[in-house]
Amino acid sequence: MRPQxxxxxxxxxxxxxxxxxxxxxxxxxxEAELRERLxxxxxxxxxxxxxxxALHRNPKGMKMSELSRMLMVSNGNVTGxxxxxxxxxxxxxxxxxxxxxAARVRLTKAGVAEFERQACVHEQWVSExxxxxxxxxxxxxxxxxxxxxxxxxxxxxxx
Amino acid sequence: MRPQxxxxxxxxxxxxxxxxxxxxxxxxxxEAELRERLxxxxxxxxxxxxxxxALHRNPKGMKMSELSRMLMVSNGNVTGxxxxxxxxxxxxxxxxxxxxxAARVRLTKAGVAEFERQACVHEQWVSExxxxxxxxxxxxxxxxxxxxxxxxxxxxxxx
Numbered sequence: 001m002r003p004q005x006x007x008x009x010x011x012x013x014x015x016x017x018x019x020x021x022x023x024x025x026x027x028x029x030x031e032a033e034l035r036e037r038l039x040x041x042x043x044x045x046x047x048x049x050x051x052x053x054a055l056h057r058n059p060k061g062m063k064m065s066e067l068s069r070m071l072m073v074s075n076g077n078v079t080g081x082x083x084x085x086x087x088x089x090x091x092x093x094x095x096x097x098x099x100x101x102a103a104r105v106r107l108t109k110a111g112v113a114e115f116e117r118q119a120c121v122h123e124q125w126v127s128e129x130x131x132x133x134x135x136x137x138x139x140x141x142x143x144x145x146x147x148x149x150x151x152x153x154x155x156x157x158x159x
Numbered sequence: 160m161r162p163q164x165x166x167x168x169x170x171x172x173x174x175x176x177x178x179x180x181x182x183x184x185x186x187x188x189x190e191a192e193l194r195e196r197l198x199x200x201x202x203x204x205x206x207x208x209x210x211x212x213a214l215h216r217n218p219k220g221m222k223m224s225e226l227s228r229m230l231m232v233s234n235g236n237v238t239g240x241x242x243x244x245x246x247x248x249x250x251x252x253x254x255x256x257x258x259x260x261a262a263r264v265r266l267t268k269a270g271v272a273e274f275e276r277q278a279c280v281h282e283q284w285v286s287e288x289x290x291x292x293x294x295x296x297x298x299x300x301x302x303x304x305x306x307x308x309x310x311x312x313x314x315x316x317x318x
Contacts, residue, residue, distance in 0.1 A: 013286035015297035020189065020285045022301040026308060027186045030179065033310050126179045127172035131309040138174035141307070142181040144300055149185060150290040151192050 030129050037125055042118050047071070049122070051081050052090070052107065052115040061094060061106035090114055189288050196284055201277050206230070208281070210240045211249070211266065211274040220253060220265035249273055 090111035
């Protein structure tokens with residue numbers, strides 16, 4: 001563990017701000033690395049990978065609006081990604097009975113296989129990038145982050 | 160502290176992946192909240208705030224390319240933001256002697272004052288949003304994140 005280079009009497013708001021800047025930097029560095037590796041190794045993008053991950057977690061399919069909300073990207077972006085995944089036969093659109101405007105999308109068999117192939121390698125990358133921590137530290141850190149936040153996801157309890 | 164709900168024999172890669180997903184969620188929630196508050200209270204955006212923060216840390220000014228690299232956004236985006244900040248008289252463009260193609264940008268006096276006004280409130284927001292942690296926990300978490308990463312910023316040592 002590094003020596004702590006801040007004096008003890010530092011106000012909490014400064015410590016919170018330093019933590020936030022560190023969180024930002026950590027995320028940016030990991031995301032940039034994952035983006036690059038997904039591009040080089042699988043010819044895919046992070047948003048496309050995220051869409052496939054969401055669909056993989058929801059094998060019965062999702063509405064476009066659900067996908068957008070979960071991914072916090074614009075509807076337009078999700079639509080473009082789904083269009084291309086459909087062309088590649090990795091995703092299937094299905095009509096929703098009783099709701100003509102809505103359609104559900106889900107992974108095809110090929111989509112499931114392709115995502116699982118990518119997810120397996122993605123997990124190894126993440127583990128390598130966070131390799132400064134062992135399993136126990138990682139778990140503790142994830143738990144601490146969960147209690148840190150005073151803001152909660154909209155509709156998190158009934159999503 | 161929450162009970163740890165993962166069994167002990169879980170592989171490190173699963174713990175790392177769970178931590179990464181938690182980091183992502185934490186960042187997205189805080190960023191969404193900050194974006195909304197910056198819009199409502201100051202009529203500004205997060206990228207614009209980030210650009211002003213970078214210039215505030217570099218009172219002698221920065222080249223556009225330096226700004227882009229630091230912010231990891233495209234040159235185009237930074238240019239648009241600088242254009243609008245210049246129109247608002249918050250930023251000034253200055254020629255670089257001996258390098259006709261380059262220009263340095265820096266905050267004007269009004270820009271410094273405006274940024275400091277925003278940064279003060281921004282720090283209170285961050286502190287509120289991470290209010291589940293005290294100063295000591297926050298410091299420890301920031302230190303742990305620093306050792307966690309096996310990937311480093313490009314040019315971090317000579318930036």
